[in-house]
Structure formats: structure tokens, C-alpha cells
Amino acid sequence: MKDIFNFIVSSWDVTEHFIVNWLIVGVIGPFAYMKAFRLTGELANGFGRVAILMKIIHWIIRLGIYFSVVWILKGAIFVISFPITIIGVNSPRFWSSIIAGIVLLLISVKTKSESNMNNKLFWK
Numbered sequence: 001m002k003d004i005f006n007f008i009v010s011s012w013d014v015t016e017h018f019i020v021n022w023l024i025v026g027v028i029g030p031f032a033y034m035k036a037f038r039l040t041g042e043l044a045n046g047f048g049r050v051a052i053l054m055k056i057i058h059w060i061i062r063l064g065i066y067f068s069v070v071w072i073l074k075g076a077i078f079v080i081s082f083p084i085t086i087i088g089v090n091s092p093r094f095w096s097s098i099i100a101g102i103v104l105l106l107i108s109v110k111t112k113s114e115s116n117m118n119n120k121l122f123w124k
Contacts, residue, residue, distance in 0.1 A: 001059045009066060014073050015097040024101045028069050031108045036062035069104070076100045 014024045040058040080096035089095055 001055065005059055005063060008063065012067070012070060014070050015077060015093065017094050017097055020094065020097045020101060024073065024097070024104060027101065027105050027108050028066055028073075031104075031111065032062045032065040032069065034111060035065050073100050073104065076103075 009025070013021050014028075015021050036058050039061050040054055043057060044054055077093060077096045077100050080099055081092040084092035084095055
């Protein structure tokens with residue numbers, strides 16, 4: 001399942017700047033994992049703890065969260081780039097990508113601090 005997820009995710013970039021894209025995807029991964037882990041745990045109480053079913057549900061939720069966050073970030077980068085263009089900054093999409101990435105990182109850190117999960121994430 002992980003290989004399928006990585007194949008699908010690798011074909012859909014957040015921004016055209018590969019370094020910024022790599023950093024943003026590095027933040028989206030643990031965020032999507034954390035949310036999918038929590039939702040799968042809540043669903044397990046209703047469906048029972050069938051391992052293969054929970055694994056499939058986890059990856060489907062994780063993929064959905066990833067695509068949702070990427071879609072929201074693409075929209076945010078588009079909207080943020082307009083005021084930056086008016087100011088006259090060179091490469092407004094690059095700077096709007098940086099701003100969106102920083103906001104995503106802050107949201108992820110806040111979510112992590114409120115979570116009880118201490119394993120399988122890039123930071124502890």
C-alpha cells in the first residue's frame with residue numbers, strides 16, 4: 001500500500017519549485033499520517049479491529065487528506081501570490097509557496113502538540 005501511495009503522491013506536486021515542494025510534502029506526510037491514524041482508530045471502535053480492513057481504510061483516509069491539503073495549499077499559494085505581485089517582488093509564486101509552507105508547518109506543530117501520538121512521526 002505504501003508503494004502505491006508514494007507513486008500517486010509523487011506525480012502530484014504542490015508547487016513548481018522542487019525544493020519548496022519537497023519541504024511542503026515533508027510536512028504534509030506526518031500531518032496526513034497523524035490525522036489518518038486518529039480517524040482509523042475511531043472507526044475501529046465501530047467496525048471492530050480487523051487488521052487488513054483498518055490498513056486499507058488508513059491508506060484511503062491518508063490519501064484523501066493528502067490530496068485535500070495539497071488542493072488547499074495550491075489555492076492558498078495562488079491567492080497569496082496576488083498581493084505579492086502588486087508589491088513587485090520577483091518570483092511571487094516562490095514566496096507565496098514559502099509562506100504557505102510555513103503556515104502548514106505551524107499548523108502541523110500545533111496539531112502534534114495537541115496529539116498524544118509520540119511514535120512514527122518525523123518529530124517527537
